[in-house]
Amino acid sequence: MGGIGSGRYLFNNSNDTTFDYRSIDVRRWKKDELLRPNQDFNWNWSRDGKSVASIQVHTQVNAVILTYRHRSSGGSWKNESYPVTLDWTDCNFGGQRPWFLCPAKGCRRRVAILYGGGIFACRHCHRLAYPSQREPDYERSGRRADKIRERLDWEPGFLNGEGLRPKGMQKRTFERLRAEHNEHVTKSLAGVKSRLGILEF
Numbered sequence: 001m002g003g004i005g006s007g008r009y010l011f012n013n014s015n016d017t018t019f020d021y022r023s024i025d026v027r028r029w030k031k032d033e034l035l036r037p038n039q040d041f042n043w044n045w046s047r048d049g050k051s052v053a054s055i056q057v058h059t060q061v062n063a064v065i066l067t068y069r070h071r072s073s074g075g076s077w078k079n080e081s082y083p084v085t086l087d088w089t090d091c092n093f094g095g096q097r098p099w100f101l102c103p104a105k106g107c108r109r110r111v112a113i114l115y116g117g118g119i120f121a122c123r124h125c126h127r128l129a130y131p132s133q134r135e136p137d138y139e140r141s142g143r144r145a146d147k148i149r150e151r152l153d154w155e156p157g158f159l160n161g162e163g164l165r166p167k168g169m170q171k172r173t174f175e176r177l178r179a180e181h182n183e184h185v186t187k188s189l190a191g192v193k194s195r196l197g198i199l200e201f
């Protein structure tokens, strides 16, 4: 079982977002009745109707074995095969619902979804951040300022200063957008400055 949780794998990916990952959802497998023991199935991901990746799954009584090949960007292909333990909890209205126990070393969090990188692991282990959380505030502010500029038909790039009120736009609307724009610009500049400040050290 070498490889699993040999940390580097997991943490190299910390700049990625959930969007970059292929995920497996144990609830979906339950719904599709794929979790009955001693079955084999392929799980595919497709884009534009074409299969772009797949893993083989073998089910046991309380585990699924995931088998696949993967390659990190530019690296060589690597074969993986390891079990992910299943856990079951009672539902309020009868029946049971399944969970994956995250297979990363020392984790074993009970989760519904595992994300693939080198290995499938929970969001916490991949240190995944959703795009809006990952984006620094000041970048978001810069983007918002640009959006407003677009709406005002101002020259792109907030360092270009303010433009005129577009024909047909109410003065009140214009003033509101202008104030919003300037607020975002101030925030964005402050963010950039403090980042540059850090970089100077």
Ligand SMILES: [Zn+2]
Pocket: 102, 103, 104, 107, 108, 109, 121, 122, 123, 124, 125, 126
């Ligand atoms: Zn985990």
